[in-house]
Amino acid sequence: MSKNSKPKLTVKEATGKLGILTPGMGAVASTFIAGCIASRKGLSKPLGSLTQMGRIRIGKRTEGKSPLVKEYISLTSLENLEFGGWDIFSDNMYEACKRAAVLKPEDIEPIKEELSAIKPMKAVFSEKYIQRIRGENIIKEGTLWEKAQMLRADIQNFKKEKNCERVVMVWCGSTEAYCEPSEVHMTMEAFEAGLKADSDKIPPSQVYAYAALKEGVPYANGAPNLTVDIPAFVKYSTEHRVPIAGRDFKTGQTLMKTILAPGFKVRGLGIKGWYSINILGNRDGEVLDHPDNFKTKEVSKLGVLQTILQPELYPEQYGDLYHKVLINYYPPRGDNKEGWDNIDIFGWMGYDMQIKVNFLCRDSILAAPLVLDLALFMDLAGRTGFGGIQEWLSFYFKAPQVKEGLYPEHDIFIQSMKLKNTLRAMKGDVEITHTGLDYYDYYQE
Numbered sequence: 449m450s451k452n453s454k455p456k457l458t459v460k461e462a463t464g465k466l467g468i469l470t471p472g473m474g475a476v477a478s479t480f481i482a483g484c485i486a487s488r489k490g491l492s493k494p495l496g497s498l499t500q501m502g503r504i505r506i507g508k509r510t511e512g513k514s515p516l517v518k519e520y521i522s523l524t525s526l527e528n529l530e531f532g533g534w535d536i537f538s539d540n541m542y543e544a545c546k547r548a549a550v551l552k553p554e555d556i557e558p559i560k561e562e563l564s565a566i567k568p569m570k571a572v573f574s575e576k577y578i579q580r581i582r583g584e585n586i587i588k589e590g591t592l593w594e595k596a597q598m599l600r601a602d603i604q605n606f607k608k609e610k611n612c613e614r615v616v617m618v619w620c621g622s623t624e625a626y627c628e629p630s631e632v633h634m635t636m637e638a639f640e641a642g643l644k645a646d647s648d649k650i651p652p653s654q655v656y657a658y659a660a661l662k663e664g665v666p667y668a669n670g671a672p673n674l675t676v677d678i679p680a681f682v683k684y685s686t687e688h689r690v691p692i693a694g695r696d697f698k699t700g701q702t703l704m705k706t707i708l709a710p711g712f713k714v715r716g717l718g719i720k721g722w723y724s725i726n727i728l729g730n731r732d733g734e735v736l737d738h739p740d741n742f743k744t745k746e747v748s749k750l751g752v753l754q755t756i757l758q759p760e761l762y763p764e765q766y767g768d769l770y771h772k773v774l775i776n777y778y779p780p781r782g783d784n785k786e787g788w789d790n791i792d793i794f795g796w797m798g799y800d801m802q803i804k805v806n807f808l809c810r811d812s813i814l815a816a817p818l819v820l821d822l823a824l825f826m827d828l829a830g831r832t833g834f835g836g837i838q839e840w841l842s843f844y845f846k847a848p849q850v851k852e853g854l855y856p857e858h859d860i861f862i863q864s865m866k867l868k869n870t871l872r873a874m875k876g877d878v879e880i881t882h883t884g885l886d887y888y889d890y891y892q893e
C-alpha cells in the first residue's frame with residue numbers, strides 16, 4: 449500500500465448476471481432497455497452514461513491515468529444484464545417503445561425480437577395514488593400484504609428463470625400523489641401491520657420497495673415519490689445492508705438549474721427570480737396534470753435552489769429569491785419536453801441582468817442513462833456492503849435522499865466529486881481534492 453493510500457473497502461467482483469427490474473415500463477424504462485440492447489449489439493452507443501463512457505482520474509495530473517469507470521471498478525457489463533418489470537399496461541417492450549415514440553422506428557426494428565420478449569408482470573396499483581391512467585395488467589385480489597408476497601415471488605422467479613446472481617430495482621413508474629410519512633411508516637412492524645390492514649397510507653411504490661428490501665434487492669427511486677424515504681425503510685435497509693437511493697431522476701430543467709446556479713453562486717451574482725415553465729406531452733405529463741401528482745413533483749423541484757444558494761448565509765444575494773416551477777401537459781410535444789427559464793440576476797452595485805434558457809430536450813433520452821448507471825452503482829454498493837442511503841449517488845437525483853440531520857448537496861459539481869471520490873475510496877485510492885498545492889513550492893522554509 450502506498451504512503452497516501454487508505455485501507456481498501458472490499459468490493460466483491462461483479463460475477464454472473466445482474467437483473468434490473470423496473471416497476472413502470474413506460475417511456476423511460478423502454479428507452480433505457482432499448483439503448484442497452486442496441487449498445488450491446490453495436491448498433492448504438494450508451495452516451496450520457498458515466499459507467500459506460502465516463503472516465504475517472506487516478507493519482508496526480510502528471511501521472512496521466514484516467515481509465516474508463518467501467519475498467520476502474522468492477523461493474524456488470526451490458527452483456528450480463530437481464531431486464532424485467534411490472535406495468536399496469538400489458539404492452540411488451542417493443543410495443544411500449546413504439547407507443548412512447550421516443551425512438552425512431554429504424555432504431556427499434558433491429559431489436560424487435562429482444563424487446564418483444566420482455567413482458568411486464570402484473571402490477572400493484574391504486575387509483576388513490578394515480579388518477580389519470582387506468583390499465584388492465586394489475587393484481588386485483590388480495591390485501592397489500594398478499595400483493596407484497598406476490599411481488600417477492602416475482603423477484604425470486606425472475607432471478608431463477610434468468611439465472612441472475614443479483615437483482616436491483618429502479619422505480620420507473622408514474623409519479624404518485626403527494627404523501628407525507630405517517631405512523632405506518634415509522635417502523636417495519638407498523639408497516640407490515642399496515643400492509644395486512646390494507647392501509648391507504650401505503651402507496652403501491654412502497655409495496656414494491658418493501659418486496660425489494662425483503663429480498664435483499666437494492667431500490668433506487670426515479671420518481672419524486674416518498675417510497676424509501678421513511679424511517680422504517682431507512683432503518684431496515686441500513687441494518688440489512690440493502691442500498692436505497694432517491695428521489696427523482698435529475699434531467700431536463702432541474703439538471704440545467706444545478707449546472708447554472710452553482711456558477712452564479714461562486715461568482716457572487718445575486719438572483720431575484722427564477723421562473724421555470726415546461727410543456728410536456730407524454731404519459732408522465734398526463735399523470736402530472738393532476739394537482740396531487742404535480743405537488744409531489746413540485747416539492748422535488750423547488751428544493752434545489754434553496755440548498756445551492758443558501759439564502760440564510762447570503763441574504764443580500766438570495767434572500768428575496770422568487771422561484772416558480774410550472775409543468776403544463778401539452779400532447780403535441782410527446783416526450784420532447786420544452787423548458788423555458790427566465791432568470792433575473794444582479795451584480796456589481798446591484799445592476800440587473802437577465803438570462804433566458806430555452807431547453808428543447810428529450811426527457812427519456814436524458815433519463816435512460818441514469819437508470820443504467822443507478823442500477824450498476826446500486827449493485828456495486830451492495831457488493832461493497834454499503835447498506836441504507838447511498839448519498840454518493842445524489843448526482844442522479846433532483847431531491848437526493850440523505851441521512852436525517854444532513855442537507856442534500858444539489859450542486860452537480862460537488863455531486864460528481866462525491867461520486868468519483870467514493871469510487872476512489874472503494875478502491876483504496878487517494879481522493880482528489882483539486883487543491884493542487886503539491887505541484888508548487890509553497891511549503892519551502
Ligand SMILES: NC(=O)c1ccc[n+]([C@@H]2O[C@H](COP(=O)([O-])OP(=O)(O)OC[C@H]3O[C@@H](n4cnc5c(N)ncnc54)[C@H](O)[C@@H]3O)[C@@H](O)[C@H]2O)c1
Nearest residue numbers: 472474475476535571621622623652671697699731732811
Ligand atoms: N423522463 C424524465 O426525464 C424523468 C425525469 C425525472 C423523473 N421521471 C419520472 O420517471 C417516471 C417514469 O417516467 P416516464 O416518462 O417513463 O413515464 P411513463 O408514464 O411513460 O411510464 C410510467 C409507467 O409506469 C406505469 N405505472 C404506474 N403506476 C404503476 C404501478 N403501480 N406499477 C407498475 N407500473 C406502474 C404506467 O402505466 C406507465 O407505463 C415518472 O415518475 C417520471 O416522473 C422522469
